[in-house]
Amino acid sequence: MNDNNPSEKRAPEHLLEDKPQIFRTLRNIDLNLLTIFEAVYVHKGIVNAAKILNLTPSAISQSIQKLRMIFPDPLFIRKGQGVTPTTYATHLHEYISQGLESILGALDLTGSYDKQRTITIGTTPSVGALVMPEIYKAIRARYPQLLLRNIPISDAENQLTQFQTDLIIDNHTYDNRAIHRHVLFTDSMELVCRQDHPLLSASLTEDTLNNAEHTLLMLEGQNLHLLRQRVQEMFPERQVSFSSYNIFTIASLIANSDVIGMMPARFYALFSHCWSLKNIPYAVLNDEKIAFSLHYNKVSLRDPILENVIDVIRDAFQNEDVAA
Template identity: 30%
Template sequence: MSKTNLSNLDLNLLVILDTVFSERSLTLAGKKLFMTQSAISHALSKLRDHFEDRLFIRRGNKMDPTPLCEELHESLSPSLKKILESLDDRGEFSPESSKRTFRLGLSDYLCNLLLPEIISILQTQAPNVTLRIVQATYEQRTAMLQNGKLDLFLGCLRDYGAGIFKEKLFQDREVCILRKDHPITGEVMTEDEVSHAEFVALSLSESGLGFLEDYLYHKGVQRKIKVVVQQEAVIPSLVSSSNLVGTLAERLAQIYTKIMPLRIIRLPLQNTEFEIFQHWHAVNDNDPAHIWMRSVLKHVADSLPQLTKHKY
């Protein structure tokens, strides 16, 4: 390409490129940007001339990006987002007036546990700030932080590589839930009951079921996994209408036992505790908006009640 000098390119054209990429439609992009379709088409013509590429190919009512457009968007979109947010906040961050959108990686469990209080704080402190909740596997999270598709994600401690910062928020532990009239009646499952019961398990990874299986394996106990889900909120309904035993974080299990005919039972393990951290990319470490959002999450986590002590 001979005309790749971005200093000659209007920033507004990049906004249009990003919007058409997201909407896959000139009409929808125009509505989102309050522009006519002819104005969007004219802008796209300038972009095609500048990059010497078609950028989008019409297939029916859909605009499919070319490989070059895909590459441009991957590089430009996070930077463009940062520029627009900085312009909107004038280099500072005022929660009362900001119109920022924060993209938070939260599982069903964390949404149930934290989101109501987060929203309450936003309603009083930052009425124009919005949230976009994203669910991602362990393997996707680092890339999503790097490309700006996530501002923060909350999850267990793992090695997410260089440039990913973290802060501990709270502790929880794995327990089991089953329907109140389940044949298993004790407060702690025996190893024999674990071996013969059928479980519904959670996995947020593409490669396995996580630390609980490792604990059981080293104890010489193998459980039967009947169903694997990626949404914790599905587990209580499956358990309440079957003989399945579900594994959940205790804080979430306590919420569901108050509204459904379920009870909590513990696994035959001395320690099933885990820690939840918030994670963010180094590029956002000193951003005032991120610092504020992280403080909100930390405040909400600190307000959670302490876990009760269990005697195994």
């Protein structure tokens, strides 16, 4: 048998798609009957099951009769003051108990952490590289059973309101009242060049900076209009010879050419480990701040697990420079 043959390893959802009668069968089964079946099986008697479920023995007996009409087996045989399961009932129990346990684990209404669960966090690639290591470390230290999934941001507001992601971290502000924002940290801006750039040994003036070739990071949809406006006032005659939506590309180009560019200080510190970069001290630009925030749907706070994850992330960045 070829393990790489996709037709031989079908995903469960494909099996369900191929067998619509499964849905019709499940529709005809009251899932409460399975709960009653488990109670009778585990407690070995109708009376005991009735006490556990706070039902009458008559109601339990009627439910068992309904199950006998569904399954081709009596399921339980009277023995003394209780009942004993048939071999078919034992077979059912193995699957039903696993199914009920899986359902309870998925619901996890109590907010317990003994079951695996995936928390989805949306970021841009660059913000993900900046914040996810710290978030991963903090969450794994507190809740090691939780799994993290980092996805790209396509339409942040829609992703949050439609519950396509649990959290989003970026530097945008959303007007939707259903979305809550918490600033994790603010960052100053740096003017960056390659380590042996001629500007580092020249007299730094407004003219020399304006005459240098600049890069431009295109941030569509980001709430940075005022910052862009102030940067334009700082460098009214700058020559932008290269622009990109990708800050990794910007950093790589700066390290391998004479162009200069602007980026948040934390990105500069991160990229300095990858490329030979140097910051150009420029107080007016360095005073500019950009905020990075955690966003989530307010309804998510009803989920105790997600609420605790939000607290862990906020705590992980509580000592960062956060603007009021």
